[in-house]
Amino acid sequence: MMQTITIRREPWFFQDPLVNATVAKSVAALSPAFKHLPAPVRLRASGALRAWDLLSERDARVAKARRIVSDPDTGSHEAFMALIDAITPSIVLSKVDREGAAEDLRGKMSAIMMPLTFWWRGGxxxxxxxxxxxxxxxxxxxxxxxxxxxxxxxxxxxxxxxxxxxxxxxxxxxxxxxxxxxxxxxxxxxxxxxxxxxxxxxxxxxxxxxxxxxxxxxxxxxxxxxxxxxxxxxxxxxxxxxxxxxxxxxxxxxxxxxxxxxxxxxxxxxxxxLRHLQPYSAAPKAFPGFGRRKREEKLAQVDQLYDRYIVxxxxxxxxxxxxxxxxxxxxxxxxxxxxxxxxxxxxxxxxxxxxxxxxxxxxxxxxxxxxxxx
Structure with missing residues (x-):
């Protein structure tokens, strides 16, 4: 079964629809709906990882930020600021509490940044x-x-x-x-x-x-x-x-x-x-003969699998x-x-x-x- 995720209204949004959808899916990854999954897998299971990949293909600022974040020689703070600077131009903060809205976004992006950097650096x-x-x-x-x-x-x-x-x-x-x-x-x-x-x-x-x-x-x-x-x-x-x-x-x-x-x-x-388990790599990613809805359900199930080393x-x-x-x-x-x-x-x-x-x-x-x- 595919999960339906309800996201509360945030004190901020982005004028760019693609940026807004990407960050919304990323915030959804932090919700209790995905608490049964390891932190990096949450980002993929919520659809946020694919959204960031797509955004980096279509937005030059995000593409540049991705190159910086993906570089293992880049420090954590520098990587974080590169991504924040890339999405900031289209942000709209709440007029009621702009400072609180900015702090809320920064806190959520700090949590999102960890698994995103993990994936982009091939962790x-x-x-x-x-x-x-x-x-x-x-x-x-x-x-x-x-x-x-x-x-x-x-x-x-x-x-x-x-x-x-x-x-x-x-x-x-x-x-x-x-x-x-x-x-x-x-x-x-x-x-x-x-x-x-x-x-x-x-x-x-x-x-x-x-x-x-x-x-x-x-x-x-x-x-x-x-x-x-x-x-x-x-x-x-x-x-x-x-x-x-x-x-x-x-x-x-x-x-x-x-x-x-x-x-x-x-x-x-x-x-x-040390044992290397690879259920995600071994799982099929194409489902010929399935309709769109059934195919999306299957892919959602696959996205919750993950490769790991058992230590x-x-x-x-x-x-x-x-x-x-x-x-x-x-x-x-x-x-x-x-x-x-x-x-x-x-x-x-x-x-x-x-x-x-x-x-x-x-x-x-x-x-x-x-x-x-x-």
Missing amino acids: ALYEPTLSLGTLLSGSDIASDLPAQLLTPPLHTLCIVPPWQHRHYCGGSHAIFLFEFPSASAAASTGRALAMSSFGASEKGGVVAEGFCVTIDDENAPLQPVIDQELDRQCSDAGSAWELHQIEASRDRWRQRLDYVTKTLLYLRSDGAE GPASLEGVHGGEHGERLTPGQALPAHWRRGHFRMQPYGPQSSLRKVIFVAPVIVRADRLSTVD
Whole structure:
């Protein structure tokens, strides 16, 4: 069945009908009608992605903005401003509250920009398993791991945690990662990793938040680099209210950074499990013999499919207490009688001159605390 989407009247509209229809479909992607889908897939399922593609073919300003946004070397703010500038000429704001209308549009475009950039840069979806989330939440990062390990496998990706583990990553339903050269880097090799969180408010609305880690020294210890970025953003606050707002989100971003960092480290470790599922690529896109309505219904169903990488083990069968037989259950917190897992560097190669990251899973250490098993 095709979905009928009702869009509330916004305090703004666009004189250009094509721009207006495109932004309206994009706003619809943020509605509860698509909450069952990962953030990037929402944009395609609502028809917004096709609308933006069509708009970029017919509007020179949007075409130019698309070239800027699609370039992985473009920073997040520059990409956002390029798209806003492209559609601004035809905007009409509410006369009742122009400032509020502009802020409303900016907030919605911030949320829309994440999945749009994802698609235009050819991003990939990564879904950690519930089992992997259990292992990561019960593991630590060694203090000597270098910042160079905080490198995604692609310059653009989206990590979608299981809903049971959203509390491990600050309530995020999805975390977008965009890697690009750092404009403020002291060296030409400096880079920035922009992270955008896509979540939901208590009222069901979409909440978009951003954070950027700048890495000028790839050999610097990873954890201090992250801590410095958190401290810098707090010190840059212009008022007490702004400082309070930043401090309020600090814990959430620490959780997100912890989840993202451990996921990326796991992907680099020996023995990492990764499966590529491609239901969207494998699905038929042409339906000869169908009428227009039936064909549109079929395409709407296909647009809700999505390719993704499944990261981590499907179960925790290999993680247990050895002869004691106790096993972890996906989704549970690490019991007190288990030793926490950890990521650390391990020497290898000629004369152990090289180092690689390894993941040591949690293991039982206090058999005396085991509960009786029938």
